[in-house]
Amino acid sequence: MAAIMVILKQTYVQNGGVKMRFLHTADWHIGKRLHDFDLIEDQKAAYQQMIQIAEEEKVDAIVIAGDLYDRALASEESVQTLNGMLEDLNLKRHWPVLAISGNHDSAIRLETGTPWYQATHFYLHTKLAQAFDPVTIGDTQFFLLPYFEPVDARLYFDRDDIHTVQAAMEAIVAEMQTHFEAGKQHVLVAHFFAAGSSHSDSETKIEVGGLNAVPVDLMACFDYVALGHLHNRDALHEDRVRYSGSPLKFSVSEKDQTKGVWIVDTNPFAIHFRAITPIHDxxxxxxxxxxxxxxxxxxxxxxxxxxxxxxxxxxxxxxxxxxxxxxxxxxxxxxxxxxxxxxxxxxxxxxxxxxxxxxxxxxxxxxxxxxxxxxxxxxxxxxxxxxxxxxxxx
Amino acid sequence: MAAIMVILKQTYVQNGGVKMRFLHTADWHIGKRLHDFDLIEDQKAAYQQMIQIAEEEKVDAIVIAGDLYDRALASEESVQTLNGMLEDLNLKRHWPVLAISGNHDSAIRLETGTPWYQATHFYLHTKLAQAFDPVTIGDTQFFLLPYFEPVDARLYFDRDDIHTVQAAMEAIVAEMQTHFEAGKQHVLVAHFFAAGSSHSDSETKIEVGGLNAVPVDLMACFDYVALGHLHNRDALHEDRVRYSGSPLKFSVSEKDQTKGVWIVDTNPFAIHFRAITPIHDxxxxxxxxxxxxxxxxxxxxxxxxxxxxxxxxxxxxxxxxxxxxxxxxxxxxxxxxxxxxxxxxxxxxxxxxxxxxxxxxxxxxxxxxxxxxxxxxxxxxxxxxxxxxxxxxx
Known part of the structure; x- marks a missing residue:
């Protein structure tokens, strides 16, 4: 028998589990190129700023709402880069990490190592079934819903009538609510196209087109919804349902967007944005x-x-x-x-x-x-x- | 702060750390095809037999000497299969696992998750530098040397005169010996072509040809050398320097070979072979x-x-x-x-x-x-x- 001590830097421990502050980011797209240019150094620099912000803001956890990689088959350099960032976040800096796979990720490849990660409070959900096993940190239950297709929900619920993401989400949210613990805050982390948002150039057209929109009111039971998929942090106009946007501009259509991360306080609810300054705008x-x-x-x-x-x-x-x-x-x-x-x-x-x-x-x-x-x-x-x-x- | 208990089934704990029994396997080549035929079900069946053997033999650890995958860019099915096996071995069945990358693996891709694995005594070394940080289990120091090229040793030792695997191994073994703890057994796990062995069809010609041979006497300071690379368990005629061979026949040239695993006792040294019966011979x-x-x-x-x-x-x-x-x-x-x-x-x-x-x-x-x-x-x-x-x- 051997015991491994896990050191975490949550302030909620000191605060008796009554409050929680987390950083909400998404759409890292590690490995992405901007026309002829490799973005890996820009991505590493953005990551370093994010760390700096997380330290300054004394967050208790890092939420990453999907599309960690730019493609299902990431290059060795991309794999090495993302692995290094996740190790830094969780093993070196001792933050709990709450992440999901996005439509650009290969859920199966991203799943590698995940059963071991949980020991140090790194939760990386890649399967629909995992969405119903909330992760509780401090006063908050996090429901980590990876990117999914309607067929996944159809199989999971054994219901032939689920043909759209909206129908799937109705069933998913209902099922999640059965796991709501009274007195806790409830946060959904998801990766899809929520209604009311508009597209930009750098999401893959086919995949976005194939996704039906999820109406925002369907998620009203959550205290906060941390979304990934759209790269514009202003894509929705809701207080508690937000895209973080990508940490970098990934196309000319994003030229006027301010990039960065949300810092979310759960109780009382408060949110503010921290901008990331790119190496190359x-x-x-x-x-x-x-x-x-x-x-x-x-x-x-x-x-x-x-x-x-x-x-x-x-x-x-x-x-x-x-x-x-x-x-x-x-x-x-x-x-x-x-x-x-x-x-x-x-x-x-x-x-x-x-x-x-x-x-x-x-x-x-x-x-x-x-x-x-x-x-x-x-x-x-x-x-x-x-x-x-x-x-x-x- | 959170504590995670790791349950291991080592008998050496009961035996006060004075003996050690491990299973030596290698060259799983998950994802390999035999001409037109997919071998994944054969590989899963061979794995199940290996587990059965390990349980019967009450081994304290599993040693996998490289080439876990058949190719650097493994398919999603291969990734899922190997992930499932490693999770089963280490997290479900609680064996320490001592593994290295082989010439068929992408060291960078295989590295994913490894910093977390060590908490449950799963050591998967993919970099030369890790070879000098022995893993001690019971009475034994395991030196896990991943597949390497002479250039890796040249850089690691900052020595321009290292141009062959033999020269590299001379420096590597000398460096390993400085970490030898007196009174312990010393086991080397490695993946290369050792002198005195003969090739079979199913290793990639170019890679085998590119490897210079490592003379067996160079490894005389070890109590046992668990090798991977050649698929024939009888490739060498040494008591304490052995290839496990692959768990399955991967070419017609291997038709007369008996496939299986070695069960090695450290103190007193003893070794016996346990055969694996394939679904399809x-x-x-x-x-x-x-x-x-x-x-x-x-x-x-x-x-x-x-x-x-x-x-x-x-x-x-x-x-x-x-x-x-x-x-x-x-x-x-x-x-x-x-x-x-x-x-x-x-x-x-x-x-x-x-x-x-x-x-x-x-x-x-x-x-x-x-x-x-x-x-x-x-x-x-x-x-x-x-x-x-x-x-x-x-």
């Missing part, structure tokens, strides 16, 4: 080329941010992407505000004087918003040489 | 077609085994694979003992009378050892029809 720049490459303009801009450029120019600009990237290394999108005037008759003569390679490059950039990469450039040059050779011979 | 049948399909012959044969057939016939046999599979559903190989006499002049007339489809089928089977599958048959028929149509038109 996601910003949009709309201007003409000449201004964009003018030091007087860009000296005030954080040129290392992830930048979506909208050019107001209507003229052809040779090597536009390469030129811009010399100043703004992390351009993630390049658009034109108006269509390029490539076919304007007044420009015809001028254009005809351009070298074929320049014409091709301009056209490619105008259409795709990207410069040719080295390999594409080589192919293009070879093809043009062949054509030229052909012309000379003929 | 791997066997070779060499005979002529007529005999093979004769009930008088096959009634005494376990027709559900994985069977490698060597036909002694020299004649063309139409649909030979389909015919044989009706009797032997798990044929994994089909060879001819002698070359098919397809080009013998005496047969020319006879062959010319066969339908084109029969000729094609026979040829395909003679060359590949497999019958055409449904799709291939369809393509072949369509092509022949087209040709015939063409001939008629011309």
């Amino acid at each position: 996601v910003v949009e720049l709309t201007n003409n080329f000449k201004t964009l490459i003018d030091p007087a303009f860009y000296q005030d801009i954080n040129r290392n941010d992830f930048i979506a450029v909208t050019l107001t120019d209507v003229d052809v600009i040779p090597n536009v992407m390469q030129e811009l990237r010399q100043i703004y290394p992390h351009i993630i999108e390049l658009h034109r505000q108006q269509a390029l005037t490539v076919d304007a008759p007044t420009e015809g003569v001028q254009r005809r004087q351009l070298a074929p390679m320049t014409l091709l490059t301009d056209y490619f950039e105008a259409v795709t918003g990207h410069a040719l990469d080295d390999q594409q450039q080589k192919w293009a040059e070879q093809s043009l040489q062949k054509l030229q050779h052909h012309d000379t011979e003929a | 791997v066997v070779e049948l060499t005979n002529n077609f007529k005999t093979l399909i004769d009930p008088a012959f096959y009634q005494d044969i376990n027709r559900n085994d994985f069977i490698a057939v060597t036909l002694t016939d020299v004649d063309v046999i139409p649909n030979v694979m389909q015919e044989l599979r009706q009797i032997y559903p798990h044929i994994i190989e089909l060879h001819r003992q002698q070359a098919l006499t397809v080009d013998a002049p005496t047969e020319g007339v006879q062959r010319r009378q066969l339908a084109p489809m029969t000729l094609l089928t026979d040829y395909f089977e003679a060359v590949t050892g497999h019958a055409l599958d449904d799709q291939q048959q369809k393509w072949a028929e369509q092509s022949l029809q087209k040709l015939q149509h063409h001939d008629t038109e011309a």
Whole structure:
């Protein structure tokens, strides 16, 4: 026989179990890329800020509402990164961790190790059945509901009439209520699309579309609902049903969102937001080329941010992407505000004087918003040489 | 603060730490396929027998010497299966588990959860550095050395002169000896190619070829060396340096091997083998077609085994694979003992009378050892029809 002592830093122990403060986060999407750019260092930095906030706020637990990984088959680097974060949170910093799998996670892969985790109050639920076994910490019962499909509820309840997430949730909430302990606070942690919210670009369209909405009033029996799935913390307008949003901006459509975590007090209920400052923000720049490459303009801009450029120019600009990237290394999108005037008759003569390679490059950039990469450039040059050779011979 | 009690079933506790009995296994290769056949049910059955043996033998610990998975990126089914086995061994049956990653495992993926596992005496080492932190159970220090490359040792010891596994092992063993506690038994658990052993088909050639051999005498300071990598328990002829072999036959070249586990007593040293009986054995049948399909012959044969057939016939046999599979559903190989006499002049007339489809089928089977599958048959028929149509038109 051996005894292992588990040291936790809950203040509720000192407070006789009458209050509870936790941090609500979700949608870490470890392994996600933003266009061509790896976000792992940004994700690690966001994690470090979250830890800092958790320490400052003296939270009793960390809630992570799904989508820990960006994909079911995470890379080794992603696995190593997430493992390190969870070990740090729970084993090194001694926080209870309450987490669920999201639609981007493989529930089966994420389940690895979970039976051992509970010994140190790390609860990572990946199966619907686990949602009905609440985790009690301090004054609060946490119901950890992993991402699920209607079929999972149909099988679990043995009810053929469950075909939507809404119908499933009616049964799930009813079943959860039978486990409510009087005098406790009841918190639901879940990962789905709740009614009243709007989508952003960086959730996978198919999966979001396949999810029916869960009406917010269905969850009225909970003192707080900690949601994951939508990346905007303002997606709902409810006091006690909230998305934390992702800790980072994962698309240009999220450029105006403030990212961070909620700090939730259970008794009396109180909530406040703590922002996370990214290494690289996601910003949009709309201007003409000449201004964009003018030091007087860009000296005030954080040129290392992830930048979506909208050019107001209507003229052809040779090597536009390469030129811009010399100043703004992390351009993630390049658009034109108006269509390029490539076919304007007044420009015809001028254009005809351009070298074929320049014409091709301009056209490619105008259409795709990207410069040719080295390999594409080589192919293009070879093809043009062949054509030229052909012309000379003929 | 919370305390978690860990219940272990070590007899050494009752025996005052003066003796130790453990089970030595390796090379589970969860997720491996044998030609077209999924082995997961065979692997689960072998596991159940191993448990039975461990219970009967009242072992104090289970040693798994690497290659838990068959591939770095195991399928969800494989992950679920291995997770279930490890949970059963350690959390349900309360055995200490001493395991390492092998060359087929992804050390990084296998590492998931390991910092939590140690609380219940489940040690799964995946990094070279962990090899120098012995696990003491009863009277024995276990040094768990995961599969490694010379470069890992070069970096760990900061020694540019380490270029072979042998050189690495010299440094590793010397370093391990500095951690030897007097009066304890010392067991090394490792996964590599030890000198004096011979290869079988089912290890990946490239990886085995890339490993230099480790001379057995290098490990003389250990009371026992529990090896994984080679699938033959008789690969070495040493009392105290042994491969356990795989729990199942993973190729036809292993057909004559007895599979199972070693039961090792430390003090006084004693060892005995316990065989595992597979659901499907791997066997070779060499005979002529007529005999093979004769009930008088096959009634005494376990027709559900994985069977490698060597036909002694020299004649063309139409649909030979389909015919044989009706009797032997798990044929994994089909060879001819002698070359098919397809080009013998005496047969020319006879062959010319066969339908084109029969000729094609026979040829395909003679060359590949497999019958055409449904799709291939369809393509072949369509092509022949087209040709015939063409001939008629011309």
